[in-house]
Amino acid sequence: MKRVEELADALKPWIGPEKMSDAEREGLVRRMLGELTLLSHFAEARRGVDDGRWREERAERLAKAVEAVSGGRIAGEYAETLAKLVIRYAERRDERTKQRIENLAERVGVPEKEVWDIVERVLSGEYPYAYCLARDCARDEVVRKFVEPALELIMLEKALRGEFDREKALLIFGQMFATAIAGDGTVGYRRVGLTVGGELGGGAALLRLATLLLLKELLPDELKFDVRIYVDKGVYHIAAYGEDAARLMRLLAASAPSAGGEYLSPKFDRFVEEARVEVRVDNIRQIEGGAAADLIISGGGVAVKYDLYLRKDHISLRLESADRSHAELAARLLRHAGVSVEVKKRKKRKVWYVDVATDKLAAGRKELRDAVRKVVEEALKENWVDKKKAERWLKKLEGGRVLMEGWPKYKVGLTGGALDVRFASTNSGNIEQVAQRLEEMGLERGVYFTVKIPKEGREGYVRIHKMGLAYAAWLSVNSENENQRKLAADFVELILRRAEEADGGMCGKVCEKVEEIVEKGKSWGSQKLERFEKEFEVNGKKYKVKVIGGEAVEEGGSGRKLLRLKITAEVNGVKSDYTITYGRRGRINAAVGYAYARADAPGGKEADAERFSALVEALTGKKPTIRRRKDGRIKIECYEGHLEGFMLYKEFFGTIMQWLKNTSRRGRDTDRQEARGLP
Numbered sequence: 001m002k003r004v005e006e007l008a009d010a011l012k013p014w015i016g017p018e019k020m021s022d023a024e025r026e027g028l029v030r031r032m033l034g035e036l037t038l039l040s041h042f043a044e045a046r047r048g049v050d051d052g053r054w055r056e057e058r059a060e061r062l063a064k065a066v067e068a069v070s071g072g073r074i075a076g077e078y079a080e081t082l083a084k085l086v087i088r089y090a091e092r093r094d095e096r097t098k099q100r101i102e103n104l105a106e107r108v109g110v111p112e113k114e115v116w117d118i119v120e121r122v123l124s125g126e127y128p129y130a131y132c133l134a135r136d137c138a139r140d141e142v143v144r145k146f147v148e149p150a151l152e153l154i155m156l157e158k159a160l161r162g163e164f165d166r167e168k169a170l171l172i173f174g175q176m177f178a179t180a181i182a183g184d185g186t187v188g189y190r191r192v193g194l195t196v197g198g199e200l201g202g203g204a205a206l207l208r209l210a211t212l213l214l215l216k217e218l219l220p221d222e223l224k225f226d227v228r229i230y231v232d233k234g235v236y237h238i239a240a241y242g243e244d245a246a247r248l249m250r251l252l253a254a255s256a257p258s259a260g261g262e263y264l265s266p267k268f269d270r271f272v273e274e275a276r277v278e279v280r281v282d283n284i285r286q287i288e289g290g291a292a293a294d295l296i297i298s299g300g301g302v303a304v305k306y307d308l309y310l311r312k313d314h315i316s317l318r319l320e321s322a323d324r325s326h327a328e329l330a331a332r333l334l335r336h337a338g339v340s341v342e343v344k345k346r347k348k349r350k351v352w353y354v355d356v357a358t359d360k361l362a363a364g365r366k367e368l369r370d371a372v373r374k375v376v377e378e379a380l381k382e383n384w385v386d387k388k389k390a391e392r393w394l395k396k397l398e399g400g401r402v403l404m405e406g407w408p409k410y411k412v413g414l415t416g417g418a419l420d421v422r423f424a425s426t427n428s429g430n431i432e433q434v435a436q437r438l439e440e441m442g443l444e445r446g447v448y449f450t451v452k453i454p455k456e457g458r459e460g461y462v463r464i465h466k467m468g469l470a471y472a473a474w475l476s477v478n479s480e481n482e483n484q485r486k487l488a489a490d491f492v493e494l495i496l497r498r499a500e501e502a503d504g505g506m507c508g509k510v511c512e513k514v515e516e517i518v519e520k521g522k523s524w525g526s527q528k529l530e531r532f533e534k535e536f537e538v539n540g541k542k543y544k545v546k547v548i549g550g551e552a553v554e555e556g557g558s559g560r561k562l563l564r565l566k567i568t569a570e571v572n573g574v575k576s577d578y579t580i581t582y583g584r585r586g587r588i589n590a591a592v593g594y595a596y597a598r599a600d601a602p603g604g605k606e607a608d609a610e611r612f613s614a615l616v617e618a619l620t621g622k623k624p625t626i627r628r629r630k631d632g633r634i635k636i637e638c639y640e641g642h643l644e645g646f647m648l649y650k651e652f653f654g655t656i657m658q659w660l661k662n663t664s665r666r667g668r669d670t671d672r673q674e675a676r677g678l679p
Contacts, residue, residue, distance in 0.1 A: 035203030174255025205236035254300035327352035473521030525653035552655035620645025
């Protein structure tokens with residue numbers, strides 16, 4: 001507690017939104033420190049006291065607090081009785097206790113409403129000390145929230161003083177923090193968050209923040225990050241965004257708990273997308289029958305040294321350790337470098353190892369291939385290895401191999417700002433094989449990808465549409481077919497890897513475009529309309545949107561098919577039914593939705609159009625177009641970007657996908673549409 005108090009000033013920039021005033025921020029810090037003080041006080045008071053005696057002591061202390069809150073109107077044995085009833089009510093909130101509180105009010109001669117006001121004020125947290133007595137802030141589940149960050153704080157302090165190994169401290173902290181996120185956190189696109197709630201949540205959150213500040217001091221400059229803490233309805237959210245989140249994910253990617261090549265929580269899978277490693281070689285030397293070198297892979301502030309051998313007919317990268325966790329870390333860093341590998345155990349010895357040969361190394365990321373190539377070139381220059389073998393290795397390393405056996409080498413790039421993902425070949429058999437693999441994954445030919453069979457020796461192609469890549473991303477996490485789900489996950493990872501290579505080994509414009517599409521696809525159908533509430537401001541006017549329900553309906557037979565999105569919602573307290581009708585329009589078959597403001601709506605058609613616009617913007621993040629026609633009607637228009645936003649909601653997603661599939665054009669029209677940046 002003393003250390004957190006010392007760090008309080010340094011923590012203030014991380015507390016509350018940037019626009020919060022200094023006075024508000026100071027007040028929030030003091031409140032959080034106060035909760036930490038309360039925890040310390042109650043833990044000390046509880047020490048050595050059995051459960052029965054502690055309950056009696058809580059009631060005795062709470063009786064004095066009740067007497068003070070009531071202004072002396074409830075005192076003596078009545079205050080003691082009410083204190084016991086408040087404790088019981090806080091635990092159970094049963095009808096019997098409620099009735100006893102009301103009976104007590106009658107006996108004391110205090111109006112029932114005033115007695116309930118005292119109870120609610122105690123349980124609301126208005127008086128933190130009384131609240132903690134009623135809720136028992138010394139119980140295990142409350143104290144447990146403080147134990148882990150307290151241990152982390154002690155460990156990081158020792159590491160900063162040189163009394164504990166720095167790298168080990170980073171690994172242990174990363175493992176513990178990742179485990180906390182697995183339970184009470186979220187990992188999303190460029191965001192890592194941890195939620196701390198319950199009794200004394202502010203004190204626990206402040207303690208967490210202190211550990212992150214010390215962690216920042218331990219990290220190299222390129223990994224230092226900032227976080228911010230927000231309070232919403234008594235719950236504290238610690239979050240890192242953008243590049244700060246990416247840096248934090250790099251540490252967590254290297255340290256999050258895993259076994260058998262898989263993370264122990266699906267939330268950790270997101271870390272892999274932000275994982276970046278550095279690879280370097282040292283001590284290149286001649287050995288009997290070839291050459292060797294030390295290859296070091298580092299990421300998230302930790303590093304592992306491997307033995308790289310060039311001999312006989314292959315390249316081999318190895319590591320052995322009696323510590324399984326060290327071997328798991330070595331395997332994890334290799335996976336971040338693009339190599340599929342698992343930890344294995346020697347049968348007759350308690351030794352864990354990883355062993356990677358030529359082909360898997362050639363399938364790795366550019367930085368790994370470049371490091372291995374450097375060793376091969378040096379060995380060839382010194383005549384330590386056979387020239388033909390070395391040239392064969394260099395050829396494999398130069399081009400890289402496919403990520404998984406059976407996957408072709410897709411070309412990934414941007415054409416006119418639109419993503420272009422395709423496999424090209426003059427061999428019709430290869431084209432058909434690629435198309436069949438995509439169909440096996442769950443993508444429909446002509447809807448999610450286009451096939452052009454090569455003729456007269458010219459090049460043909462398989463081109464994956466933007467919607468096809470997004471749908472593959474959705475399948476990778478939602479398909480009920482395990483084989484289909486794995487194929488889709490492998491395909492998405494392959495395209496992400498190819499995009500990164502197209503950007504020269506970094507995540508540039510191509511990679512960012514792919515990540516954006518993949519993230520959208522994975523988020524489809526992830527939210528529910530009936531739980532949706534949002535407050536926001538447009539041009540100084542505040543809007544409060546609450547959705548009650550909704551559905552999507554496809555209408556029309558063999559002719560023109562329409563999509564109707566029906567929503568029941570309250571906008572600024574006015575409840576209405578809204579319907580958006582989508583159809584296909586124009587030469588590029590664009591999806592366009594429309595609705596007309598109702599003249600009989602509260603406030604007239606202008607007010608209805610304004611509420612309709614606010615609803616669409618709240619749900620999709622995009623404002624619709626409002627057109628005032630010559631005939632006096634007001635038309636609300638939505639486009640593809642809005643439709644993508646509506647696909648986030650479970651009630652809409654399936655029907656929208658079916659409608660898009662049923663109304664899509666085959667072949668060139670889809671290509672032209674995507675060239676204009678449309679889905």
